[in-house]
Amino acid sequence: MLDPNALAQPTPAQRIGRAVVANGVVRTLAPFLPIVFVWWAVAAAGIFPPAFFASPAEVVARFGELIYTGVLPGYLVDSITRLAYGAFFGLFIGIPLGYLVGISRYARRLSWPLLLFFQAVGDIAWLPLLIIWFGFSLTSVTFVIVYTVVFPLMVNIVAGIDAVPRDMVRAARSLGAGRTRVWLDVILPGSLPAVVTGIRTGLGYGWRALIAAEIIVGTSGIGFMMFDARRAGQVTEVFVGMIVLGILWYMTDSMVLAPVERETVERWGMVRRPEGAGVAR
Amino acid sequence: MSHLRIESLSKVYVDEYRGENVVALDDISFTIEQGEFVSILGPSGCGKTTILNIVAGFIEPSGGRILLGDKPIGGPGPDRGVVFQSFALFPWKTILGNVRFGPKMAKRSRSEQDRVAREFIELVGLTGFEDRYPHELSGGMQQRVGVARVLANDPQLMLMDEPFASVDAQTRMKLQEDLIKVWEERHPTIMLITHDIEEAVFLSDRVIVLTSHPGRLNRDMRIDLPRPRQWANLVRDTRFSEITHEIMGLIMQGSGNADAEQEQEAVGEASP
Amino acid sequence: MGAAPATSTGDRETGPGESRTAPQHPRSSLVRNGVSATLWFLAPFVILAAIWAMIVEGTGVPLRRFPQVTDVAMAGAAMMADGSLWEHLGASVWRVFQGGGLAILTGVPFGLLMGANRKVATFFTPLLRFSVALAGIAWIPLATLWFRVDGAVTFIIWNAVFFSLVYNTMQGVQQIPVDFRRAAQSLGTGPLRMFPQVLFPGALPSIVTGLRVGMGYGWRGLIAAEIIAGTAGLGYSLFLAEKFFRTDVIVLMMILIGAIWLVMDRSLLAPLERRTVERWGMTKTER
Numbered sequence: 046m047l048d049p050n051a052l053a054q055p056t057p058a059q060r061i062g063r064a065v066v067a068n069g070v071v072r073t074l075a076p077f078l079p080i081v082f083v084w085w086a087v088a089a090a091g092i093f094p095p096a097f098f099a100s101p102a103e104v105v106a107r108f109g110e111l112i113y114t115g116v117l118p119g120y121l122v123d124s125i126t127r128l129a130y131g132a133f134f135g136l137f138i139g140i141p142l143g144y145l146v147g148i149s150r151y152a153r154r155l156s157w158p159l160l161l162f163f164q165a166v167g168d169i170a171w172l173p174l175l176i177i178w179f180g181f182s183l184t185s186v187t188f189v190i191v192y193t194v195v196f197p198l199m200v201n202i203v204a205g206i207d208a209v210p211r212d213m214v215r216a217a218r219s220l221g222a223g224r225t226r227v228w229l230d231v232i233l234p235g236s237l238p239a240v241v242t243g244i245r246t247g248l249g250y251g252w253r254a255l256i257a258a259e260i261i262v263g264t265s266g267i268g269f270m271m272f273d274a275r276r277a278g279q280v281t282e283v284f285v286g287m288i289v290l291g292i293l294w295y296m297t298d299s300m301v302l303a304p305v306e307r308e309t310v311e312r313w314g315m316v317r318r319p320e321g322a323g324v325a326r
Numbered sequence: 327m328s329h330l331r332i333e334s335l336s337k338v339y340v341d342e343y344r345g346e347n348v349v350a351l352d353d354i355s356f357t358i359e360q361g362e363f364v365s366i367l368g369p370s371g372c373g374k375t376t377i378l379n380i381v382a383g384f385i386e387p388s389g390g391r392i393l394l395g396d397k398p399i400g401g402p403g404p405d406r407g408v409v410f411q412s413f414a415l416f417p418w419k420t421i422l423g424n425v426r427f428g429p430k431m432a433k434r435s436r437s438e439q440d441r442v443a444r445e446f447i448e449l450v451g452l453t454g455f456e457d458r459y460p461h462e463l464s465g466g467m468q469q470r471v472g473v474a475r476v477l478a479n480d481p482q483l484m485l486m487d488e489p490f491a492s493v494d495a496q497t498r499m500k501l502q503e504d505l506i507k508v509w510e511e512r513h514p515t516i517m518l519i520t521h522d523i524e525e526a527v528f529l530s531d532r533v534i535v536l537t538s539h540p541g542r543l544n545r546d547m548r549i550d551l552p553r554p555r556q557w558a559n560l561v562r563d564t565r566f567s568e569i570t571h572e573i574m575g576l577i578m579q580g581s582g583n584a585d586a587e588q589e590q591e592a593v594g595e596a597s598p
Numbered sequence: 599m600g601a602a603p604a605t606s607t608g609d610r611e612t613g614p615g616e617s618r619t620a621p622q623h624p625r626s627s628l629v630r631n632g633v634s635a636t637l638w639f640l641a642p643f644v645i646l647a648a649i650w651a652m653i654v655e656g657t658g659v660p661l662r663r664f665p666q667v668t669d670v671a672m673a674g675a676a677m678m679a680d681g682s683l684w685e686h687l688g689a690s691v692w693r694v695f696q697g698g699g700l701a702i703l704t705g706v707p708f709g710l711l712m713g714a715n716r717k718v719a720t721f722f723t724p725l726l727r728f729s730v731a732l733a734g735i736a737w738i739p740l741a742t743l744w745f746r747v748d749g750a751v752t753f754i755i756w757n758a759v760f761f762s763l764v765y766n767t768m769q770g771v772q773q774i775p776v777d778f779r780r781a782a783q784s785l786g787t788g789p790l791r792m793f794p795q796v797l798f799p800g801a802l803p804s805i806v807t808g809l810r811v812g813m814g815y816g817w818r819g820l821i822a823a824e825i826i827a828g829t830a831g832l833g834y835s836l837f838l839a840e841k842f843f844r845t846d847v848i849v850l851m852m853i854l855i856g857a858i859w860l861v862m863d864r865s866l867l868a869p870l871e872r873r874t875v876e877r878w879g880m881t882k883t884e885r
Contacts, residue, residue, distance in 0.1 A: 314461025
């Protein structure tokens with residue numbers, strides 16, 4: 046990208062160029078510009094019927110409208126509140142439970158198949174039963190998100206405890222650490238990468254579950270807004286919803302998850318930063 | 327009364343895949359005196375690491391008796407510190423935090439922990455690195471921390487499991503010389519496991535050579551080279567080459583196809 | 599998640615090095631290990647079912663709220679007898695294979711191409727991360743607008759698997775040691791043959807991981823899409839059962855959904871992942 050001569054004597058234009066490239070915001074947003082351009086071109090060429098495909102201009106206009114009328118901010122707050130609730134209770138329940146199960150080797154062996162199974166059942170499949178129990182209410186939605194967060198978290202913690210290097214446990218034991226101290230000083234920090242992965246996976250699933258739950262339970266929220274718009278044939282609003290969802294995940298990832306990781310496992314050199322949600326399991 | 331006394335130690339593994347017993351150690355007896363530096367040397371698959379794991383209390387012997395002082399050893403404990411080949415430093419603790427770990431477990435006061443830790447960090451020449459995390463240090467420096475961490479705990483016996491096997495050749499020689507210096511200053515009792523003949527001869531007062539399959543005691547040699555020892559002097563020393571040559575002969579006799587045997591050791595180690 | 603206990607008897611035979619050291623070991627102990635692993639895996643479910651039965655028996659919860667174990671079994675038997683079970687099951691599984699297969703055919707080549715060209719990769723990476731996060735369920739409104747029901751559900755699965763596959767394939771290619779490519783080049787491999795000879799096999803462990811993660815999202819997406827806009831499938835029958843308060847059918851479907859995914863993941867995807875990684879002694883950076 047940069048040749049050595051240019052490095053030696055940058056012209057003013059290059060210097061400005063490099064400063065722009067170095068800017069985080071620009072670097073994040075720049076790749077989207079050509080995409081938006083292609084999107085605009087496709088819409089303008091009329092390849093797809095307008096009822097199926099909205100142009101960037103329409104989306105921006107609709108976005109402004111939805112904010113102005115207060116619909117989008119209201120729904121956004123609803124969605125985020127639900128996710129925050131769910132995530133909070135999910136962590137609150139999942140982390141202690143994961144370690145509790147992990148304490149004994151036998152508990153670990155006995156619970157492992159159940160954990161895998163309940164993770165496999167999947168959040169959304171619970172929704173019909175929850176609707177029968179709690180009706181079309183916030184409780185149902187929150188329950189689903191808590192569920193999605195809890196199981197990946199527990200699965201990861203239990204696997205993480207097993208993955209703590211044996212030599213480290215041995216080292217601690219022969220330095221005089223008893224059972225409790227081994228847990229506090231070795232197993233707990235040693236399994237932290239697994240907890241981080243678990244939270245990442247859990248939130249990734251939780252986010253999707255929220256959208257599905259909002260569509261199915263259908264009272265408010267971004268998911269509801271999108272599906273409602275789809276029923277009314279408002280394709281522009283569906284596009285707005287998707288972009289908002291994408292941005293929100295990006296922000297959760299880079300403002301909450303990434304800093305936590307940077308301060309703990311990355312600082313200790315235990316894992317390299319996994320790129321994006323694709324590697325989370 | 328010897329400091330460490332190992333009496334007819336044996337270890338038998340069950341090979342799950344073949345459903346038969348594998349004798350890893352057969353009737354091993356030796357002693358180590360207070361302040362002595364002893365190396366256990368043997369070809370791959372002679373079960374030398376098994377001896378260390380048993381003495382450290384990580385695995386149970388199938389037969390025999392081990393006395394430290396005059397008490398039989400139990401599970402792992404602070405009286406037997408272990409330096410691992412994999413370093414096994416805690417990545418979430420700084421260098422200071424790692425070295426302080428032993429005194430902290432012994433419930434010494436905070437200032438005492440710090441004082442001891444800093445003393446031993448200085449001993450291994452790492453002053454200035456107290457607040458770094460292990461992954462920020464080179465392999466050689468990490469193992470210095472490993473040594474400091476054990477010595478800070480003032481164990482009755484320091485066990486070293488091929489401690490310098492995963493660092494490069496130059497660093498290894500430097501570490502060996504520095505270990506000698508530390509030993510000459512403090513005289514901890516050391517049992518070192520290695521497959522490196524020159525390392526064993528260079529460091530030790532005695533070298534115990536094992537045979538493989540099953541692991542048996544082959545020879546217990548006293549290394550009568552004068553101290554202080556330095557590589558620069560020893561590489562041209564005729565006595566040094568005689569001893570290493572003799573040991574090499576012992577080991578070559580005792581090892582058949584090393585590859586398959588090494589694999590067996592791996593299988594055996596996997597099921598404590 | 600490599601710490602899972604072996605679930606099938608076949609698992610242990612493929613362990614690295616075993617066949618070399620002991621080519622003709624007696625099978626008896628292997629079988630014994632397999633049986634005990636299976637028992638360890640099944641026992642918790644038996645215990646759970648017993649607790650479930652006792653609680654329902656003790657509290658007398660009505661069927662409208664929660665079914666007894668026997669209700670679920672009977673619902674299963676009835677649905678098997680009238681064939682509706684196979685119909686729903688078949689519809690869902692067929693869609694998964696359709697969507698997954700399509701995603702492999704499209705995602706892997708695209709991912710390889712992106713991995714091979716650094717500039718293309720830097721350009722697309724932010725967009726891809728965006729899409730991986732959005733993949734699956736968020737597309738349901740659009741998919742149902744764009745396609746017929748069947749197409750929409752397949753699209754959701756394709757979508758979930760595709761982005762995860764592309765992303766992981768790309769990363770897999772980028773992680774291939776540069777020496778491999780140089781070795782191949784100096785042995786006369788042209789740029790085109792590089793794909794099947796070096797890039798694809800080199801990225802395979804990562805590709806399989808991507809497939810596994812993507813299928814996880816896809817399976818959930820499938821259930822959601824079927825609930826929201828299905829005419830057949832496990833999710834659709836969940837939706838129907840909810841309308842009629844048939845908790846026995848709901849729980850049956852939930853068990854099936856979990857069991858099918860476990861079978862797919864543990865007996866298809868996980869062994870595939872393990873085999874590609876272990877066979878060649880490649881270790882991944884992340885586990």
